[in-house]
Amino acid sequence: MGELRLMKGNEAIAEGFIRAGVDAYYGYPITPQSEVMEYLMAEKPEERTGMVVLQAESELAAINMVYGAACTGKKIVTSSSSPGISLMQESFSYIAGSEVPAVVLNVVRGGPGLGDIQPAQSDYFQSTKGGGHGDYRQIVLAPSSVQEMYDFVNLAFDLAFKYRIMVLILSDGAIGQMMEKVMLDEQKPRLTNQEIKDRFDSWALTGRTPGREHNIITSLDLDQENLERHNFHLQKKYKEIEENEVILEEVSLEDAEYVFMAYGTSARICHKALQIARKEGIKVGLLRPITLWPFPEKKVKELASKVKGFLSVEMSAGQMIEDIRLAVEGKTKVAHFGRYGGVIHSPEEVVAALKSKIIGG
Amino acid sequence: MAKVRGAIVVDVERCKGCELCIGSCPTDVLRMAVDVNGKGYHYAYMENPEACTGCVNCATVCPDTVITVYRIKVVD
Amino acid sequence: MAEIKLEDIIKPENLVFQKTKLFTDKPLSYCPGCGHGVVHRLILEAIEELGIESETIGVAPVGCSVLAYEFMNIDIAQAPHGRAPALATGIKRVYPEKFVFTYQGDGDLAAIGTAETIHACNRGENISIFFINNGIYGMTGGQMAPTTLPGMASSTSPYGRDVASMGHPLKMTELVANLPGTRFVARHAVHTPALVRKAKKAILKAFENQKENKGLSFIEIVSNCNSGWKMTPVKSNQWLTENMLEYYKLGTLKDE
Numbered sequence: 277m278g279e280l281r282l283m284k285g286n287e288a289i290a291e292g293f294i295r296a297g298v299d300a301y302y303g304y305p306i307t308p309q310s311e312v313m314e315y316l317m318a319e320k321p322e323e324r325t326g327m328v329v330l331q332a333e334s335e336l337a338a339i340n341m342v343y344g345a346a347c348t349g350k351k352i353v354t355s356s357s358s359p360g361i362s363l364m365q366e367s368f369s370y371i372a373g374s375e376v377p378a379v380v381l382n383v384v385r386g387g388p389g390l391g392d393i394q395p396a397q398s399d400y401f402q403s404t405k406g407g408g409h410g411d412y413r414q415i416v417l418a419p420s421s422v423q424e425m426y427d428f429v430n431l432a433f434d435l436a437f438k439y440r441i442m443v444l445i446l447s448d449g450a451i452g453q454m455m456e457k458v459m460l461d462e463q464k465p466r467l468t469n470q471e472i473k474d475r476f477d478s479w480a481l482t483g484r485t486p487g488r489e490h491n492i493i494t495s496l497d498l499d500q501e502n503l504e505r506h507n508f509h510l511q512k513k514y515k516e517i518e519e520n521e522v523i524l525e526e527v528s529l530e531d532a533e534y535v536f537m538a539y540g541t542s543a544r545i546c547h548k549a550l551q552i553a554r555k556e557g558i559k560v561g562l563l564r565p566i567t568l569w570p571f572p573e574k575k576v577k578e579l580a581s582k583v584k585g586f587l588s589v590e591m592s593a594g595q596m597i598e599d600i601r602l603a604v605e606g607k608t609k610v611a612h613f614g615r616y617g618g619v620i621h622s623p624e625e626v627v628a629a630l631k632s633k634i635i636g637g
Numbered sequence: 638m639a640k641v642r643g644a645i646v647v648d649v650e651r652c653k654g655c656e657l658c659i660g661s662c663p664t665d666v667l668r669m670a671v672d673v674n675g676k677g678y679h680y681a682y683m684e685n686p687e688a689c690t691g692c693v694n695c696a697t698v699c700p701d702t703v704i705t706v707y708r709i710k711v712v713d
Numbered sequence: 714m715a716e717i718k719l720e721d722i723i724k725p726e727n728l729v730f731q732k733t734k735l736f737t738d739k740p741l742s743y744c745p746g747c748g749h750g751v752v753h754r755l756i757l758e759a760i761e762e763l764g765i766e767s768e769t770i771g772v773a774p775v776g777c778s779v780l781a782y783e784f785m786n787i788d789i790a791q792a793p794h795g796r797a798p799a800l801a802t803g804i805k806r807v808y809p810e811k812f813v814f815t816y817q818g819d820g821d822l823a824a825i826g827t828a829e830t831i832h833a834c835n836r837g838e839n840i841s842i843f844f845i846n847n848g849i850y851g852m853t854g855g856q857m858a859p860t861t862l863p864g865m866a867s868s869t870s871p872y873g874r875d876v877a878s879m880g881h882p883l884k885m886t887e888l889v890a891n892l893p894g895t896r897f898v899a900r901h902a903v904h905t906p907a908l909v910r911k912a913k914k915a916i917l918k919a920f921e922n923q924k925e926n927k928g929l930s931f932i933e934i935v936s937n938c939n940s941g942w943k944m945t946p947v948k949s950n951q952w953l954t955e956n957m958l959e960y961y962k963l964g965t966l967k968d969e
Contacts, residue, residue, distance in 0.1 A: 300807050328806045333832035337799040340792065340829070344772065344800025345807045347790045352803070370793050469808075481788040481804070483768045483811055490737075492782045494773075494791035643729075644722040655746030655946040661906050678745070686719060693730045694906040700750030701741055706730040707722045 279460045285425040286311035286452040288460075289355070289381060289445070292429035294321045297464035299350035300328035302341035304360060307393040308449035309383035312355045325466055335360035339367040339380070346371070346378040347493040349472045349480030351433055355381035357449070358399050359390060362407065368442060369408030372510070373495025375479075377436035379429070381445045383452035386618030394618025395449035395541055400595035403446050404569040411507055413514045414442040415521065416568040418539040422456035424566075430464075435521060439513055440479070446568060448591070450541040450620065523566040524575055528554070532561030534634055535579055537600055538589040539565050541620060546589050549626035560630060568596070576603035585609035585634035589626055592616065609634055642711050643691020647681050648703040654678035658695035658704065664688040667695060733757045735766055737786045746946020748936030749778055751903040752845055752912070756816070757785060759917045763924075769812040770804050772797040774826075776818035777851040795826025798833035801840045812923050814841040819860040820850045823885045827859075830885065837894030837928040841919035844885065844931065847938035848957060855941035859883040862960055867941070882960060886933040890966040897922055897930040898967040902958065904937065904950040915965075927969075935961045 283291065290312045293301055301321075303313045313331060321327035332338035338354045346352040356364065361382045371378055382403065386396040401407075403416045415435050419425045425447060432443040467475070473482050477491075484490045497503040525543075528550060529535065536546040543564040553560045563579065565572050576586075585608055588597035594612040601610050613629035615621050645666075652674060658681050659667045668684035681704070683689060691708025735757035743749045760769050766787055773781040775794035782789040792800045797815035805813040822830050822844050833840070849867055850856040857867040857874060860882050864873040874882075890898040897919060901912035912934060919930035935957050939949035 300803070302803060330802070330806060332799070332802075333828055336796065337802075337829050337832065340796035340799035341803030341806070343796075344790060344792070344803030346803075347800070348770070348804055348808060350807045352807070366793055367796070374791075481770045481790055483770060483808075484766055484786070484788050486767055490782075490786050491788045492791070493789075494782060496779060496791055642717055642722055644719050646723060651740055653745035657746055657904075657946055657950065660947060691722075691729055692906075696730045697906040697909045698751065698904065700743065700745075700747050702732040702736065702750065702754050704730075705728070705732070707724065707727040708729045709717070709722050709727050711717060 281458055281460060282455055283422060283458050284311055284453060284455050285422045285447065286383065287315045288422045288426040288458045289429060290315035290319070291460060292426040293353055294319060294324055294327060295460060295463050296429045296433060297325065297351060297466040298327055298353050299466055300330070300345050300352050301354065302330050302332050302338045302345070302352070303354050304332050304335045304338045304356065306357045306360045308385055308452050309355050309357045309381070311452070312381065325463065327466065335363040339364040342378050343367050343371055343376065346376045347481045349476035349482060353379045353381070355383065357383045357385050358387050361399065362402070365402070365407040368414060369406070369410050369412060370495045371442045372412035372414060373410060374493045375440040376493060377440050378442045379432045379436055379445065380442060381447060384446065384448040386616070392618045393449060395591065395620060396616070396618050397448060397540060397542060397591040398593070398595065398616070399446065400568065400590070400592060403444055404571070404599070412510065413517070413569055414444050415517065415570070416444045416446050418446050418566060418568050419451060420540050420543045420564065422451065422454060422458045425451060426458050426460065439517060441513070446540070448541050449618070518570040521567060522570045522572045522574070524572045525564040525566060527562035527564070529561035529563060529579065532559055533584045534558065534560040534630060535583050535586045536560060536562045536589055536626070536630070537565070537586050537596065538562065539568060539596070542589045542591050545621050545623055545626060548623035552623055553627050553630060558630070558635070571599045571603070573603045576600055580604040580607040583608055585611065587630050587634050588612045589621060590614045591620060640711050641690050641708055643689040643706060643708040644686060645683060645689065645695060645707070646705045649674050649680045650676070651701055651703045652678055652680035653701055654680060655700065657698045657700070661694040661698045663692060663694065664690060733761050735761050735786050737784055739783050741784055742780050743777065744940045746937065746939050746949065748847070748903050748934065749845060751909060752843065752934050752936070753781065753784055755903070755909070755913045755916050756814070756843060758913065759920055760787065762917065763920055765812050765920065768810070769814070770808065772800045772804070772813070772815045774815070774817040774821040776821045778816055778818060778845065779852065781816050795821050795824070796829055797821065797826065798829040798838070798842060802833050802836070802838050805838055805840050809839070812920055814843060816843050817845070818851070819844070819846040819848065819858045823859040823883050831889065831892070834889040834929050834931060835892045835894045837896070839923055839926055839928055841923060841930045841932070843916070844933045845936050846933055846961065847936045847941070849938045849941040851938045851941050855938070862956060884961065886931065886966060889931050894929055895931055895967060896928040896969050899965040900933040900935060900961060900963050902935045902953070902963055904953060933961070935963070
């Protein structure tokens, strides 16, 4: 049976961690996401489910605690905001290379550098292209409501374990801080150690079971031929994810002549902008990618041959627009409308940008 | 009077010829072979096997654990 | 007295020492005479003697011993440079009943991983940290480490470590002994049979402490790096005795 509550996005996702049967959260405070750990500490999840919550000495330590614990086949999560996520990039690369399932939340704030603590979407490149070294990918989920902050926890862990990959939940300071009603589902039990051994003994560090070879979690292979084979394997997995795991939301695209493309908070703004434009008789729709990687390339391609233009509405200087352009392949007009450094567009600005950059541009 | 006699077996192909075992032997049993193993290392062997007491010192300091030690009690 | 032939001695019933079966079949990748091999063996022997091989999870570092996981037949992870204590913390917190240890060199533990080391020690994580200090970066070719002695030459301090500009050798073991979170802190060496036996006891104790939930055990092993120091293995051990042990004094610093 569900339970309806009024919660902040950061609190909802923290509650989601507990109810999803997560085994441990390791984190480090940073605005605008500190409520995640504060909520968890206050909730005493070790009493509710046996979940571990530990405040680390840095984001570096936090992500490496995640890495270590995730090597054991348990459900492990951390959260941070942009500067902290930058610090974690080395370990994201290790997690990708050694194929460990893990979930990370980034409540994005304005940058570059220390930037500010206002909501932004300027970590799109880092999230979808890989901020660490090497050829790797991570699944990126972009919630645009408090409900999705909560719901995407289970989705993220399902994908993380299905593909043994890191899943990044890419939120922003607005969705983390805003309060909305959220429907909570029932508590999922944490897996027992025996259940983990039964499911993941082929790879996880559970202590060498008598009769099996020792399990090793490493991203190192000094033989270049072997490492190339490993990279082929990773690329094959990424291809499979690109083909099977795209999630998107379509709004009024059936008769659309123009498309807003936006995710997270900017998609919320575009909902309103769409209503304003439609009232003026402009046939505009909204394509909201929920997975930023894998990017909804096929959908964009399909629309590109039908519509008169895409407006990429981002709280950044223009990052997702590059993926749109790649998918559109010059078939239609593509423009970017961004606010930077923690500023959120007004719906009226978005409509004006559609008129100036696409319709009249 | 009881005394002990020991003997070692060196895994010749895994010996790296570091010579640390030689200095650890209290009864001066070990030397390095003139021959080399497949990796080109001179390897340890018992030059004075009758002096070996099986004290395990050589195996204790061997970084590659290439030495196996045996010991018996000898009654006069 | 009848002459005793070697064949009479070399029989299974007379076996007094053999390689622990917790070594894999892979030959160690270390240079001839390197102390890493001895410390690997002592750790594996301790695990075997305690019968905890199916309950142990190790964490290997970045450095010469990055491939420790190839040689130790236990479940083991390889950590980003310096972060082994964080991985070990993560593992131990979700598997408190397992035996968790890190194996780290001085570059890994005392330079890039100083923060993770100190905080794992300060939290009193119920893990064992084995710290191999040879005063140099071995794997990358003999560069200066935080533990390099004053005046000691390395490839990045070719005229000797000048403490005025390059800082002083860091005594991590003394440092963590001061933290309330550590229970057992000791410095050992493995270049003589007697010292190896002492080190073995300390390593055993470090694992036993986990069993008794006593908190963090930190064992430094002062070791050689004959390639980095550009000496023969025998000479390097002499040099170690005459120089390293003067600065890094052996003994138990804390045992509560």
